[in-house]
Amino acid sequence: MNELLLLGLADDELILGWRDSEWTGIAPMLEEDVAFSSIAQNEIGHARAVYELLADDADVLAFDRKPEEYRCAPLVELHLLDWGRTIARRCLYEVADEIRITALMEDDDARVAGLAAKINREEAYHRMHAEMWRERLADTPQFRSAVDELWRYALGVLPPKQREALAARLGREQVDAVERGTHDDAFAALHDEMTMVRRSAPAGAQW
Amino acid sequence: MVTAEQVWEAFDAIPDPEIPIISLVDLGVIRSVDVLDGHVRVEFTPTFLGCPALDVMKRALEETVSALGAKPDVHVIQDDSWSTDKITPAGREKLRAAGFAPPAPREASAPKLVQLQSDVFRCPYCGSTETKLENIFGPTPCRSLRYCESCRQPFEQFKTI
Numbered sequence: 001m002n003e004l005l006l007l008g009l010a011d012d013e014l015i016l017g018w019r020d021s022e023w024t025g026i027a028p029m030l031e032e033d034v035a036f037s038s039i040a041q042n043e044i045g046h047a048r049a050v051y052e053l054l055a056d057d058a059d060v061l062a063f064d065r066k067p068e069e070y071r072c073a074p075l076v077e078l079h080l081l082d083w084g085r086t087i088a089r090r091c092l093y094e095v096a097d098e099i100r101i102t103a104l105m106e107d108d109d110a111r112v113a114g115l116a117a118k119i120n121r122e123e124a125y126h127r128m129h130a131e132m133w134r135e136r137l138a139d140t141p142q143f144r145s146a147v148d149e150l151w152r153y154a155l156g157v158l159p160p161k162q163r164e165a166l167a168a169r170l171g172r173e174q175v176d177a178v179e180r181g182t183h184d185d186a187f188a189a190l191h192d193e194m195t196m197v198r199r200s201a202p203a204g205a206q207w
Numbered sequence: 208m209v210t211a212e213q214v215w216e217a218f219d220a221i222p223d224p225e226i227p228i229i230s231l232v233d234l235g236v237i238r239s240v241d242v243l244d245g246h247v248r249v250e251f252t253p254t255f256l257g258c259p260a261l262d263v264m265k266r267a268l269e270e271t272v273s274a275l276g277a278k279p280d281v282h283v284i285q286d287d288s289w290s291t292d293k294i295t296p297a298g299r300e301k302l303r304a305a306g307f308a309p310p311a312p313r314e315a316s317a318p319k320l321v322q323l324q325s326d327v328f329r330c331p332y333c334g335s336t337e338t339k340l341e342n343i344f345g346p347t348p349c350r351s352l353r354y355c356e357s358c359r360q361p362f363e364q365f366k367t368i
Contacts, residue, residue: 031341031342031352034342034344034345034346034352035342035343035344038257038344038345038347038348039344041257041259041348042255042256042257042348043257044257045255045256045257045258045348046256046257048256049253049256049285052285053285110286111285111286114285114286114287114288115285115286117286117287118256118285118286118287118289119256120317121287121290121317121368122255122256122257122348122368124317124318125318125343125344125366128318128319128320128323128343129343129344131320132320132343
């Protein structure tokens, strides 16, 4: 089991789920509020399932680490304050994530392969959602410039050997990727808020 | 000493936390029950990984086994072995009667958007297939929202997983 790769995957799903959940209640349409919140919830569920492969208690991995210990890709933690860029991130992430998940379906560890197959079935619906939005926004300058801006971040979601597949799928040239391992300033604020309830409760609290 | 049949029977009385008209047995999430020396080992498969009701279901299984005087040992199996095809025929009928369109059969590859946008999905109220996709997502991850053009009724469609 490649624990570092799985931790990165789980952190991506947790932090993207967190960022997307920030749109709950303020998405541009009510139907999109429902959809985006549901996707965010499902991503956090994927994070939990992968954390449980790595540790007995998913909450310890999700909430008890220091900010610098999270392995999420810079793409997912960007604090994007407009809908076009948020959807552009979603579209790029879904393609990268599909490449990563389908590769894990062939993993030698049956638990990893089994979980990846389950996640892949669920992600099919996230991909449809991204596809609908891509069709709707593809011709707008805002969406195109957002994809250009986020492309080097999207490459950083995948290990180098999988990046050519991403470039080919999206018809783009590879550029220098924004790699995992560093966090922007906004991540500290995200982490502080995300772990606030957990830190406020006495150790061993039951909910 | 409790038997596996008694455990299955008791599980069939546990309602799904979000759609209480069907039981966990109807939902097909209990993969196996093995009884040995007063211990009951249960293999349980989540529906959607993002389902917030998972812990509630697991706890309900444990409490039910304890109430039968046995020690519960509930394992959550996180692989692709559960599919909406595991919902029993009785479960599908209960869903339909309550206004939830049961899921289409699973195919080898994951469903595509064009399939969801096609008009093969049947309204649980009037039976018409003149229905359209309103939202891939609904009140829970496992359901989509559709609208019946024939009886002008919105309804929830179970996603195929």
